[in-house]
Amino acid sequence: MTTNLDPVALAVFTFFFALVTVMGFIASRWRAPKTMGHLDEWGLGGRSFGAWITWFLVGGDFYTAYTVIAVPALVYAVGAYGFFALPYTIIVYPFVFMVMPLLWKRAKANGYVTAGDVVYGQYSSRALELAVAITGVIATMPYIALQLVGMAAVLKALGLTGELPLAVAFIILALYTYSAGLRAPALIAFVKDIMIYIAVFAAIAIIPSKLGGYGNVFAAADAAFQAKGTGSLLLGGNQYVAYASLALGSALAAFMYPHTLTGIFASNSANTIRKNAVFLPAYTLLLGLLALLGYMGHAANLNISSPNQVVPALFQTLFPSWFTGFAFAAIAIGALVPAAVMSIGASNLFTRNFWKAYINPNVTHEGEAKVAKITSLIVKIGALMVIAFLPTQFALDLQLLGGIWILQTLPALVFSLYCNWFRAEGLLAGWLVGFLSGTYLVWINGLKPLQPISLGGAPFTVYIGLLVLLANIAVAVLITAVMPRRNALAT
Amino acid sequence: MNKRSWPAALWLLLIPYIGLLWVPFYNFREPALFGFPFFYWYQLAWVPLTSFIIWIAYRSLRNDD
Numbered sequence: 001m002t003t004n005l006d007p008v009a010l011a012v013f014t015f016f017f018a019l020v021t022v023m024g025f026i027a028s029r030w031r032a033p034k035t036m037g038h039l040d041e042w043g044l045g046g047r048s049f050g051a052w053i054t055w056f057l058v059g060g061d062f063y064t065a066y067t068v069i070a071v072p073a074l075v076y077a078v079g080a081y082g083f084f085a086l087p088y089t090i091i092v093y094p095f096v097f098m099v100m101p102l103l104w105k106r107a108k109a110n111g112y113v114t115a116g117d118v119v120y121g122q123y124s125s126r127a128l129e130l131a132v133a134i135t136g137v138i139a140t141m142p143y144i145a146l147q148l149v150g151m152a153a154v155l156k157a158l159g160l161t162g163e164l165p166l167a168v169a170f171i172i173l174a175l176y177t178y179s180a181g182l183r184a185p186a187l188i189a190f191v192k193d194i195m196i197y198i199a200v201f202a203a204i205a206i207i208p209s210k211l212g213g214y215g216n217v218f219a220a221a222d223a224a225f226q227a228k229g230t231g232s233l234l235l236g237g238n239q240y241v242a243y244a245s246l247a248l249g250s251a252l253a254a255f256m257y258p259h260t261l262t263g264i265f266a267s268n269s270a271n272t273i274r275k276n277a278v279f280l281p282a283y284t285l286l287l288g289l290l291a292l293l294g295y296m297g298h299a300a301n302l303n304i305s306s307p308n309q310v311v312p313a314l315f316q317t318l319f320p321s322w323f324t325g326f327a328f329a330a331i332a333i334g335a336l337v338p339a340a341v342m343s344i345g346a347s348n349l350f351t352r353n354f355w356k357a358y359i360n361p362n363v364t365h366e367g368e369a370k371v372a373k374i375t376s377l378i379v380k381i382g383a384l385m386v387i388a389f390l391p392t393q394f395a396l397d398l399q400l401l402g403g404i405w406i407l408q409t410l411p412a413l414v415f416s417l418y419c420n421w422f423r424a425e426g427l428l429a430g431w432l433v434g435f436l437s438g439t440y441l442v443w444i445n446g447l448k449p450l451q452p453i454s455l456g457g458a459p460f461t462v463y464i465g466l467l468v469l470l471a472n473i474a475v476a477v478l479i480t481a482v483m484p485r486r487n488a489l490a491t
Numbered sequence: 492m493n494k495r496s497w498p499a500a501l502w503l504l505l506i507p508y509i510g511l512l513w514v515p516f517y518n519f520r521e522p523a524l525f526g527f528p529f530f531y532w533y534q535l536a537w538v539p540l541t542s543f544i545i546w547i548a549y550r551s552l553r554n555d556d
Contacts, residue, residue: 080518086534087511090541094504097545208526215526233520234530240514248512274549281542288535 010158012325013332016195017169020188020333024176027184037366039113042181042373043348044266047108051267051275053186057341058263058276059283060189062254063089064143065150065335068196068290073307075294079221079231081239083291084246089284092251097277100255101270102417108265114345115261115413116353122416125424126357131431132409133353136258139402140346143257144339144383145395149308151335152387154328157312163388169332170339174380177340178373182266185340192337195330197286199315203296203327204289207318211299217292220299241460242450249466253407258345259338339380347375397447401439404449404465408434408472415476426480434472438464500551507541 031048033041040047049057067085074082103118112118116133120126148166155165176184208214218233225231235243254260267273297310304313311331315324351372356363363371386395412427441451441464450461510516517533524532 080530083531083534087537090534090537091507091511093541093545094507094548097548098501098504213526215523218526218528218531233528235514235518240518244512244514248508274552278542278546278549281538281545285535285538288531288538292531 006159006321006324008321009325009328010160012322013158013329016191016326016329017332020191020336021172021176023187023191024173024180024184024336027176027187028180030180030183030187035366036181037369039348039351039365039368039372040111042369043113043344043351044262045182045186047266048268049186049266049272051272051279054263054267054272054276055279056189056193057182057186057266057337058260059280060193060334060337061185061259061263061341062280062338063196063283063287064147064338065331066143066146066338067150067287068331068334069150069153069308069311070146071287071291072294072297072310075291076297076310077231077294077307079225079233080235081231081243082294083288084243084250085291086284086288087244087247088250088254089287090281091247092254093277093281095251096255096280097274099414099417100264100277101273103261103414104264104267104270104273106417113265114258114349114352115256115409116349118416119412120353120357123412123424123427125428128412128424128428128431129353129357131428132412133349135405135409135431135435136256136349137346138398139406140258140342141379141383142386142395142398142402143259144342144346144379145386146399147335147339147342148383148387149392149395151332153308154312154331157309157316158325158328166387167384169336170380170384173336173340174343174377177343177376177380181373182262182341182344185337185344186266188333188340189337192330192333193283195326196334199323199327199330200286200290202319202323203293203314207293207296207300207314210318211296214292217295217299221295224298238458238460241462245463245466246449249407249463249469250403252410252469253403253465256406256409256413257342258349259342262341262345262348339383343376343379343383344372346379347372350375400447400449401442404438404442404468405435407465407469408438410469411473411476421480422476423480423483425483426476426478429479430472430474430476433475434468437471438468441468498548498551500548503544504548506544507537510540511537 033046036042071082071085107118110121112121115136116129119132120129151169152166208217211217222233264273293311293314297314300314300317302310302313302317304310315327351368355371408431411430415422442449445451449464451464451467452459452461517530519530520528522529
């Protein structure tokens with residue numbers, strides 16, 4: 001893989017990056033409200049996004065730049081197992097269809113901005129609110145850092161090494177997010193998503209013909225796995241449960257994150273969300289095809305030092321420089337959209353569930369917006385520092401744990417939409433059990449998300465997040481059941 | 492929250508979970524399609540299929556906004 005500066009690729013890349021930078025700053029005037037001095041405006045785009053904007057925003061926010069790099073990388077390294085992202089991002093949508101419109105209605109009716117607001121509103125428990133809010137923030141921080149990893153992969157392939165280009169890109173992002181709030185990533189998402197669609201469809205149409213067709217791509221990957229003795233085109237018998245439980249657990253966790261919830265709360269109606277559950281799977285098709293780039297990497301006999309370089313190296317090897325520059329710009333811009341929404345989601349949590357709850361309960365709407373804006377700057381600088389000064393593996397491990405942690409907030413956030421039976425004490429205890437036991441199990445398994453289990457028969461592994469969610473729910477049910485019933489007046 | 496009566500079409504939403512989470516349904520190479528082993532095209536086929544199922548469920552709900 002070349003890391004020399006390629007002027008054509010770099011010029012195209014710079015052009016598109018400059019384009020979205022201008023758009024980011026213009027965004028504060030796009031669909032401009034009477035005042036930006038309100039968290040509903042800065043943090044949720046005025047809850048006014050219709051079906052199209054929501055489709056681009058949630059699509060751009062959920063299918064991140066890191067995904068674009070990491071899913072093909074995992075498929076390149078291990079084969080079929082890496083494909084769990086595909087069933088995961090399919091079965092997430094029936095869940096979104098059933099749950100998120102109800103959650104949106106509750107948020108809209110009560111002016112909730114975050115998951116913490118929803119939980120506090122339902123259970124009047126500051127402790128449960130804090131648990132949900134802190135989980136959201138710590139699960140999001142490493143996720144933002146990983147967007148930088150995705151961006152760094154393409155910057156490096158362009159020949160822009162060192163931390164400086166990354167820092168410059170991120171500071172620009174921080175500035176226009178500060179001024180335009182959620183409108184900035186919403187506007188940029190249009191450009192980003194269209195570019196990603198073009199890049200991926202060109203890749204899956206053109207690359208196989210250069211490599212002798214899909215049959216040949218799969219055969220080459222098969223041969224490569226057999227030669228190195230690990231990985232396979234099909235799942236091993238002991239991988240079935242791991243594959244299915246990772247898909248299900250990830251799907252349940254996906255819309256508990258602050259960035260995805262922010263996209264949901266920012267839409268203008270429950271029906272907008274339902275429509276999006278129908279049409280968002282288009283991105284999943286994209287992801288599934290993108291994952292195949294991992295196998296194309298084997299067919300193209302790439303010589304790369306890390307699986308994360310599969311996608312950049314494929315484009316560099318098989319496409320002219322101008323298109324490589326275009327595709328890399330798509331990936332780098334693809335990092336900006338989720339990073340912006342994630343920092344906004346984290347800032348909303350801090351503002352509503354920490355600042356308003358503990359520092360200044362009488363904070364005005366304008367004050368809330370100001371606190372959130374400043375927090376979003378701090379969050380981004382924090383993510384930049386993590387990538388600059390800590391090993392990347394640290395962010396990866398934390399992101400893995402983050403997925404398990406955020407899944408533990410599901411009972412507190414979702415159950416109240418369907419029944420009023422659960423008590424805050426039970427849900428809090430369940431969260432604590434899930435959080436601690438999940439962390440412990442990941443730790444003793446060498447920072448892997450899978451726990452080996454043998455129930456008499458053949459041993460298998462299961463996704464720890466899902467396993468401890470069951471414990472979480474069991475504890476919540478048990479404690480709620482043994483507590484004295486609250487009287488009717490208390491509700 | 493009480494006046495909800497769920498149309499039968501919503502039960503269809505369970506189908507993708509069954510089709511995708513029961514791995515023994517699809518962990519094969521044959522029959523291949525356009526060079527894709529069954530494992531891959533089967534799961535990719537669930538994308539439009541799930542979209543269609545959700546669309547049916549969508550149609551069965553009254554617009555309640």
